[in-house]
Amino acid sequence: MLLRFRVANHRSIRDEQTLSLVSVPRRGERPKELSTVRVAGIYGANASGKSNVLSALKWMQFAISDSHQLWSPSKGVPRDPFRLPSGESSSPSFCELDFLHDGIRYSYGFEVDDRRILGEWLNTFPKGRTKKLFDRTGPTSITFGRSLVGETQRILKLTRPNSLYLSAAAANNHPLLTTLYNRIRDSIFFAQHGDHDERSRLFLVKELLNDESVASIINRLVRIADLGVEAAEIFNAVPTREEILRQMADLGQGATGSSSGSSSRTDIRLRRTSGAVLELSEESAGTRVWLSLLGHSLAAIASGGTLVADEIDSHLHPLLSSTLIRIFKDPVINKMGAQLVFASHDTTLLGSMLEEEVIDRDEVWFTEKDSSGATSLYSLAEFHPRRDENIERGYLQGRYGAVPYINFDSIREVFTKGPDETL
Structure with missing residues (x-):
């Protein structure tokens, strides 16, 4: 079960952004410890970075799955960083995933540049306190917590500068780390576009x-x-x-x-x-x-895994896409706490025109690009909408941002002015 995903410097995501699946209590409600939502929908204008948030999670899974056995030792790290105006790649890329496994919270992340792993860490949180399992501060420098048993030093010697320690540990059958590796690799499913x-x-x-x-x-x-x-x-x-x-x-x-x-x-x-x-x-x-x-x-x-679907509304009637969302939100059907993370342009999912409210306010996220082309990711819950507020109308009116600005007078001028006239 996913709690949070943090990422920086991936495609249009330049600065650190966080997607949280932890429930946000309404005013007057007491927060429940590690209570999570079953659905998170990301909305925004075309090319605002919705798909890049999802692809960042897929890239993290790819790095965990393949870095030790399939990445070439001489070809560095195949990342896709934010491009500076000069065309050069920028600072290191960063990914971190908070998740529950067998009722225990873990936080795993790493930082990379084009050539190597700069940092990698795995922590757990028994009784709310942070317990370090391992902390990598350079390509070959790792310290281990006392509770991480196993052949940690032998695996360290087999870990290349451009491969993740978690990936190397799984390839060498470390008991705990292989279990966590399998959880991330096998329980996050992706549905993207293309044949x-x-x-x-x-x-x-x-x-x-x-x-x-x-x-x-x-x-x-x-x-x-x-x-x-x-x-x-x-x-x-x-x-x-x-x-x-x-x-x-x-x-x-x-x-x-x-x-x-x-x-x-x-x-x-x-x-x-x-x-x-x-x-x-x-x-x-x-x-x-x-x-x-x-x-x-x-x-x-x-x-109890996670389905990550890009443009869930593509080719589907709104009643079908809303049905899929309701399947994940129904406790009778979804007994294991599976989650659905999706990107969409279908604003009917935000409103009340369908049979019932499909998405709650802490399940709605927005992406928006600034003048430099960098994506920001933020939650509808930050706007504290009223219980009776029409979210669909508010979104389309630009109340929460994340919508394209189209000046129709400029479109009319395209057809009315000659080719040599300045628009």
């Missing part, structure tokens, strides 16, 4: 459809979505010429090489309520998106 990401999500759906009990849940959710679909099923399909050529290219064989890609592959087809059977490629984008999100959603709910 490749959709294919990877559908791959999980195919795996789940092989389990009759899970397939029953998926098919009931497909039917309830009113897509005109009765069931999703697995079948053996012959790949197209384009798919074979893509597989050859992925294997580096070239168009004339031999490939096993010509053999049959498993795919999904949908049996419609009309009786027709269509391959998934013949279905609408909305149908594919809903089905592809179900696999990651069910995996997160089953494990």
Whole structure:
């Protein structure tokens, strides 16, 4: 379960920004210790940095998962920092994640530049007090807390200047650190845009459809979505010429090489309520998106993990995207405390036009860029909106910022002035 995520110097995020999933009590309410929200939605203008907040969390997971075994020892750290006007990279990048595992709070983070790990730390908080597990103050300088048992020094000798100690510890089967590594790597699921990401999500759906009990849940959710679909099923399909050529290219064989890609592959087809059977490629984008999100959603709910979805409203009707949010917020369905973090432009999720309030004020976040192109991230809760305040209207009116400013008179001038006239 995520508590907070902090990041600095990643893409458009220059200065340190914090996304918190800790509940914010209303006025007059007593704060509950480590009470968390199940949903966090990020809103903002196009290119304001919403996706960069989510990609920063994905990059942190990537660094933890791959730095020790897959990063080249001679190629430094593959980060994507904020670009200065000169085109040069700026200061070190920083990521930190606060999370609960087995009821215990941990805080893990690191700082890197283009070449190496500058700092790395892991703390825990028994009875509210900070207990250090390890603290790295340079590429090869680490001090360990007394409570961190295991072959810490041996693992230190195997840790490269450009690999994370947590990654190296997991590769060498450290008991506690491997457990925390697996928690971060395996319980945060990402749903991004693009055909490749959709294919990877559908791959999980195919795996789940092989389990009759899970397939029953998926098919009931497909039917309830009113897509005109009765069931999703697995079948053996012959790949197209384009798919074979893509597989050859992925294997580096070239168009004339031999490939096993010509053999049959498993795919999904949908049996419609009309009786027709269509391959998934013949279905609408909305149908594919809903089905592809179900696999990651069910995996997160089953494990108490986190689904991070970029532009959750893309191709989905507002009632479908709001249904997904309500699934995560429903304590009967979401018994393990799974969380949904998403970016969206769908302001209906902020208002009351749907059946009931979808998102609470401490579940809404905004991104905004300054004149230098740097993103700031802030919470709606900072504005202390009234209980009866129309959040959707207030947002669209610019009351909370994070909306584009469009001067329609300037647009009219584009069409009325000649090409040589100054706008």
